[in-house]
Amino acid sequence: MSKISIYVATHKNFMAPKNDGYIPIFLGKTLHPEKEINFLCDNEGDNISYLNKSFCELTAMYWMWKNDNSDIVGLSHYRRYFKANSNKEENFFDTETGKNYRYEGGAAIAAPSDFFEFNNNVDIIAASYVSAQGTIFENFENYHDINDMYLVREAIRRLFPDYVDAFDFFMKYHKLSNCNMFVAKKEVIDKYFEWIFTIMFHLLEMKFYRNYTDYQGRIFGFLSERLFNVWLCKNREHFCVSQRDLEFFEDQQFVEMT
Numbered sequence: 335m336s337k338i339s340i341y342v343a344t345h346k347n348f349m350a351p352k353n354d355g356y357i358p359i360f361l362g363k364t365l366h367p368e369k370e371i372n373f374l375c376d377n378e379g380d381n382i383s384y385l386n387k388s389f390c391e392l393t394a395m396y397w398m399w400k401n402d403n404s405d406i407v408g409l410s411h412y413r414r415y416f417k418a419n420s421n422k423e424e425n426f427f428d429t430e431t432g433k434n435y436r437y438e439g440g441a442a443i444a445a446p447s448d449f450f451e452f453n454n455n456v457d458i459i460a461a462s463y464v465s466a467q468g469t470i471f472e473n474f475e476n477y478h479d480i481n482d483m484y485l486v487r488e489a490i491r492r493l494f495p496d497y498v499d500a501f502d503f504f505m506k507y508h509k510l511s512n513c514n515m516f517v518a519k520k521e522v523i524d525k526y527f528e529w530i531f532t533i534m535f536h537l538l539e540m541k542f543y544r545n546y547t548d549y550q551g552r553i554f555g556f557l558s559e560r561l562f563n564v565w566l567c568k569n570r571e572h573f574c575v576s577q578r579d580l581e582f583f584e585d586q587q588f589v590e591m592t
Contacts, residue, residue, distance in 0.1 A: 338446045340408035340517060341398060343391045347371060348412045355446025358412070359394050362386030388543060390555025391514050392534065399527035406452060408459075408517030413583045415443035416459070416517065419450070443581050449517055457573040458518040460566060461580050463509035470560060471505040478556055482542065486557055489536050490564075494529065500568035510563050513580065514555070522573055526565050530558055 342350055342358045350358040350373070363375035364383035376393045377383035380400035386393045391409065398407050410416065451459055466473040474483055483505070490497050504510075516523065534554055543553050566575055 336405035336452065338406040338408070338449070338517075339398075339402055339404040340410055340446055341394055342410050342412055342415075343394045344373070344412040346412075347373075350412070351415075351443070351445075353445055356410075359397065361391065361393050385538075385554075387548075388538075388551050388554050389534070390552050390558075392530075392554055392558055395514075395527060396531065399524060399531070402520065404520055406449070406517060407520050407523060408446075408449075408515075410515055411513065414513055414515065415581050416449075416461075416515070417579045417581045418442040418444045418448050444578070451576045451578075452519070455574055456576045457522045458516060458566070458575045460511040460562075460575060460577050461513055461515045462511070462577040464512055466508050466510055469506050469508060470510060470563075474556075474560065478550065478553065482553055482557065483560075485537060485540065485542060486533070486561070489533050493532055493536060497564060497568050501564050504560070504564050504567050507563075510560065511566065511577065512559055514559050514562060515580065516562075525569075526562070529565055530561055533561065534558065 338355050340356050342356055343361055344350075344358055345361055346369075348358070350356060358373040360369075360371040360373045360375045362383060363369070363371065363377040364381075365386055375383070376386065376397045378401075379397065382389065382393050382396045389396075391411070394409060398409070408416075449459060468476070471480075471483065474480060487498070487501055490501050518526075534557075537554070537557075543551055546553065
């Protein structure tokens with residue numbers, strides 16, 4: 335049986351899914367040594383935890399790339415999960431209180447064993463497309479400095495020229511798989527990790543983000559969210575890609591089961 339590890343990115347303690355396949359990972363621990371966290375932290379092993387302020391969930395991806403040897407790996411967020419394929423609720427057991435909880439409203443999130451797609455030769459499961467409300471280029475321009483995207487295109491032209499056409503195509507597209515979420519065969523997603531970090535580290539040296547606000551300073555997270563789609567676009571002929579809807583939570587909406 336394949337070993338599957340789905341990491342749940344977080345910046346605080348939270349009630350995590352009590353399933354052996356879900357692994358909470360605290361991001362930016364090097365930047366917040368004072369925080370007492372009971373989870374795996376991204377400053378263990380080979381890591382880039384110190385870059386979390388601008389790299390966001392990329393520090394989790396780097397940790398997975400360098401330190402995990404599971405057959406299948408995934409990334410979700412403490413407020414975002416892939417939906418289950420049925421209406422069965424995923425329950426959570428709190429070891430401190432000994433009580434069972436469920437999500438208010440009966441949200442059904444996928445258990446690691448629920449990803450049957452890998453039995454049908456699927457290599458990657460990504461989040462279902464959402465509308466960009468315009469082109470991807472226009473969407474980025476509305477919220478960020480569009481010059482950053484020009485820098486990305488130039489980096490791709492220099493480092494991976496065979497990806498330029500996929501980049502240009504996607505920038506004119508109107509939908510994207512967002513949130514940097516996936517579940518994938520490790521040997522496949524490792525190829526993406528190598529590609530994205532080559533680009534990110536190249537851009538990091540340019541220091542174009544030094545005077546950004548805290549929000550805009552998360553630019554590498556914003557860029558990678560788009561670039562994941564570029565990589566998928568380019569590699570669809572090599573890998574089988576499926577999509578699945580996400581379940582969003584504004585906050586941890588747990589209620590005690592009676």
